[in-house]
Amino acid sequence: MMRxxxxxxxxxxxxxxxxxxLSLVVAVSSSAILSAPTATLDSxxxxxxxxxxxxxxxxxxxxxxxxxxxxLTVEPGNVTVLLALADATRQQGLQxxxxxxxxxALTSDPRNxxxxxxxxxxxxxxxxxxxxxxxxxxxxxLCGKDCAETEELAAAIAKGPAARVMTAEATAPKPIxxxx
Numbered sequence: 001m002m003r004x005x006x007x008x009x010x011x012x013x014x015x016x017x018x019x020x021x022l023s024l025v026v027a028v029s030s031s032a033i034l035s036a037p038t039a040t041l042d043s044x045x046x047x048x049x050x051x052x053x054x055x056x057x058x059x060x061x062x063x064x065x066x067x068x069x070x071x072l073t074v075e076p077g078n079v080t081v082l083l084a085l086a087d088a089t090r091q092q093g094l095q096x097x098x099x100x101x102x103x104x105a106l107t108s109d110p111r112n113x114x115x116x117x118x119x120x121x122x123x124x125x126x127x128x129x130x131x132x133x134x135x136x137x138x139x140x141x142l143c144g145k146d147c148a149e150t151e152e153l154a155a156a157i158a159k160g161p162a163a164r165v166m167t168a169e170a171t172a173p174k175p176i177x178x179x180x
Contacts (some may be wrong), residue, residue: 021063027035039055041071041080041081042074044071044074044075044076045071045074048067048070048074049067049068049071049080049084052067052068052071053084053085056088056091061088061092062092064084064088065085065092068081068084068085068088069085072085079109079115081110082102082108082115083101083102083115083118085101085104085107086098086099086115086122087099087118088120090118090125091100095125096126097147098118098122098142099119099126102118104147106119113143113147114134114138114140116135116138116139117139117149117150117152117176120135120136120157121152121155122151124157124159124160124161125156126161127161131161132153133157135151135153136154137155139153145147171179
């Protein structure tokens, strides 16, 4: 009995269904792994978050930031803690630092509408209306035009950049030279 060499067409027909089935299994299992539910906060982090929200509600933004940063050391990378910290630093006028926290949160959860809206508001407060507009368009595609975050970001973009605070060094008087 003489064996003939299989042609490329035969090989393709034999192994294509198997390859497609394996790729589907890999795709489904990897997406299921990535969509794991978020873990609950550690009890220490939850207590620090409560303390931070209480301080923020009382108007003590620095105390709230301290509590949120402590919670972040207990639960590093937790999106809830990052968003609270970003909101507090944005409220304090540190939009650059807030942008950093929003972007770290978006790295963990790219479809988080609160992080997208917060990042857009921080960008609008810095005067980057084009970038804030991109966040607004993305928010509209994720949750629609009637979403609370979308409306809040649209209002922040319409309001424009926040007033700049001048430091004492920026307004140093020029020396006056006079003759004696």
